[in-house]
Every structure is written in structure tokens, then in C-alpha cells.
Amino acid sequence: MKLTRAVEPWTVEPMERFVNETAARLTLLMTPSGQVLAQHGFTRAVDVMAAASLGAAIVSSSSEMAKMLSGSPFPALSHQGRNHGVFLGSCDLPSQRLLVLVVHDAESSVGLVQLFFEELVRDLAAACPPPESKKLVLAADFERELNESLAALFGR
Amino acid sequence: MVVEPTAEVPLEAIVEGIEAVPAEPPAPAGQDRTPWAGLEGGGGRGVLLVDRRGLLLRGELTGAEGREVGEEVAAYLAGAAHEAERTARLLGLGAWRSVLVEGGTGNLLLARPTSETVLLLVRDREMPQGRLTVLADRACRSARHWLGEQRP
Amino acid sequence: MTLSFTDALERITRIRGVRGAMLVAGDDGLVVAESLMEGVRGNAVAALAASLAKRLRKACEAAGSGIPSFLHLQAEAGTLVAVPAPDGVLVVAVGDRDVNVGLLRLEMRRVAEAVV
Numbered sequence: 001m002k003l004t005r006a007v008e009p010w011t012v013e014p015m016e017r018f019v020n021e022t023a024a025r026l027t028l029l030m031t032p033s034g035q036v037l038a039q040h041g042f043t044r045a046v047d048v049m050a051a052a053s054l055g056a057a058i059v060s061s062s063s064e065m066a067k068m069l070s071g072s073p074f075p076a077l078s079h080q081g082r083n084h085g086v087f088l089g090s091c092d093l094p095s096q097r098l099l100v101l102v103v104h105d106a107e108s109s110v111g112l113v114q115l116f117f118e119e120l121v122r123d124l125a126a127a128c129p130p131p132e133s134k135k136l137v138l139a140a141d142f143e144r145e146l147n148e149s150l151a152a153l154f155g156r
Numbered sequence: 157m158v159v160e161p162t163a164e165v166p167l168e169a170i171v172e173g174i175e176a177v178p179a180e181p182p183a184p185a186g187q188d189r190t191p192w193a194g195l196e197g198g199g200g201r202g203v204l205l206v207d208r209r210g211l212l213l214r215g216e217l218t219g220a221e222g223r224e225v226g227e228e229v230a231a232y233l234a235g236a237a238h239e240a241e242r243t244a245r246l247l248g249l250g251a252w253r254s255v256l257v258e259g260g261t262g263n264l265l266l267a268r269p270t271s272e273t274v275l276l277l278v279r280d281r282e283m284p285q286g287r288l289t290v291l292a293d294r295a296c297r298s299a300r301h302w303l304g305e306q307r308p
Numbered sequence: 309m310t311l312s313f314t315d316a317l318e319r320i321t322r323i324r325g326v327r328g329a330m331l332v333a334g335d336d337g338l339v340v341a342e343s344l345m346e347g348v349r350g351n352a353v354a355a356l357a358a359s360l361a362k363r364l365r366k367a368c369e370a371a372g373s374g375i376p377s378f379l380h381l382q383a384e385a386g387t388l389v390a391v392p393a394p395d396g397v398l399v400v401a402v403g404d405r406d407v408n409v410g411l412l413r414l415e416m417r418r419v420a421e422a423v424v
Binding site for chain 1: 337
């Protein structure tokens, strides 16, 4: 069963390479507003949407705090629990800024995730298509696009 | 006496550097994992030959309580060998050749007879590391010989 | 005797053929302290050495040989050596292929006992 699924096909290879190298349990690639581009390891839509929303919110709030403290946002955040760790990093691609949320366990480490995150950013930048002019999102298209995205992310 | 590897010499004989023993009659089907048995001298606990998926190809290993742990250790060796390969590659050290581990009660030496296999030699701590390396070199030669014989 | 991180690493890096020495948080694979020659990637050494040590520990324990006290990866063009210290710290050194591993082992063991 394929565990990496993507709305944007160009993200698949970099994501799969990252997951193979880090042995991450869960990985999400999303926009700063929490829109998911690719995911690995999630089996339920409700989980991926909740994780994306929470991850985006954490990055947003910590960025504001970083601005208050030093003027520039934190490049990455790491939370280490007893059994799992959560890593949140951001990358600026030519066309857009993306966030990456990674959940790892004792099979991996935050050091490995950080190391291969650098590679993921390089791979995504190389694979990313050139920027397009932004199209207007119409209400009528929203539900259809949402359903297409969910189908791409969960194979349904 | 150093024994040159031949098709008729069990690997332990070469690993231990003792005189070659005659080839045993072919083992019955399903019992082809004992060609290294009977050579427990020199603090030897076992030798394993494992493929890159962590499956045991040949050998036996006795654990702390006298239990056979070959299959279990083989499963861990695949991950360890993969990590050794990746570490050496990403740090610019070239291809890995061996990994020596000094444990509390025994020493392990991982070596790479071929790019597709890993060999593990386990000995008591008393054996000097240099000798362990020499034994592993010999075991690798024998393993390559044995693997060559298995080709259809 | 307790050593400062700088003094501890200097004892290792003064051995001929050593390209760098580090203290690494074993569980996290992160750098605690480092003294590296140019071109040696500290974060990569820390993450990979810690991961290798973790996997070898599993194999060593499963083989009934106890907890590792010394690891030596020999490669075509270099050497990586790691010695576990108390509190989950790893003392790690990267060296040339022909570095004196015996001397390195002795010094790293002394550092592991003295550094934390």
C-alpha cells in the first residue's frame, strides 16, 4: 500500500526520499494556511486536516512571538516527547512558502529529521514548477477542489 | 595453521584457524543451517551471514542464555548495515568495510563479504580486536566462496 | 576529574589523523559540543553516529553481548569512532583511514569518563 499521497505530483519524490531517509512516522507538506499538498502515513482525512490546522497555527503563533523577540521567524520548531517528537519547519520555494510537519519516534531522531529536512528543501526547490498567476477561488469550485484533494491524499 | 578456503571446508574451521575437518554429508532438507556447528572454541559464540533484507543465509548464534538468536540478530543487522553504509557515504568516508562493537560481555564485528550480504562474527571480550578483524577477513573470503557455490 | 567540553575535545583532536571530535546527544542525534576541521559536517556526523549507535546497540543486546562501550566504523577513506558516556551522551570522532584507533579509543574512553 502506498503511504505517500499528494495533491501536487512534484512533491511525491522529495517526500518519499525524506520519509525513507528519516523513517518518519507521519509527514505533512502544507501551505502556511494549512492546505495540504502531500502527506505520508496518515490514514484518516480528519487526522490530516486537524494536524495541518494545528501545525499551521503553531508556526503562525511562534512566528509572531519570534518577531516580537528578534524580528525574524524561527526557521524550525521541535517538540520532543517521551515516545514521539514533532518537527515543524518552513521552506521558501521560488513560487511559495511551505511548511513541513514531521512526527518521528525512537526509530528516528530530531537530528536525522533536521539533517534530511535540508535535503528535502533542496529537492522541493528543484522539483517545484515555476510560479503561475494566481487564479481566483470561486465558491462553486471550492467543494469540488476539496473533494479532489481528499481523493488524491487518501486514494478514495 | 591457516586454512585456505575450499568448498569442502566448513567456515568455522577457517574462522578459528584450526585444521580443516572433512566435509559432512549433505544435511537433510530444512537443516542446512549447521555447517558451522561443533567449533565453539576460542570464545566463539557464532557467525551469521545475512542478506540485505535481514534474512539469515547461513550460521548460528548463541545468545546470553544459551538460546539461539540468529534470526533475531539477523533482522537487526540489516538496519545496522544500512546505517553503516549511509553514514560512510554521507560523511564522505567511502564504502564501509567493517564495524566493530565492544559490548559488555562480547565483541561483534560486522563485515561486508559482498555488497548484498553482511557477516557478523561474535566473540568473547577476551579476544583481541586485531585478531577478530583477521578472523572476519577469513570468514568473508569463505562466505564469498560459499555464496558463489549457491549460484544456479 | 571533570573536563570542560573544549578541553575534552582537544584531547581527541590532537591525535594525528583525527578530523574532528564531538559530543552528541545520543537519543536526539544533536550536537552538544564540537571541534571539527573545515568540511566536516557536524550535524550530519551527530545525527548519523547516533543513529548507527542506536541500531548497533539493538544488535549487540540481541546477540547477548550487552551494551556497547565502543563502536568503530572502518570505511575506505576514513574512520568513525563512538564511545558512549553517561547521561546518553556519545563521544564521537571522525578520522583518516589510518588513524591510530587504539590511541583514539583510549583517549575517547578517558574523555567519556571525565566529561559529564
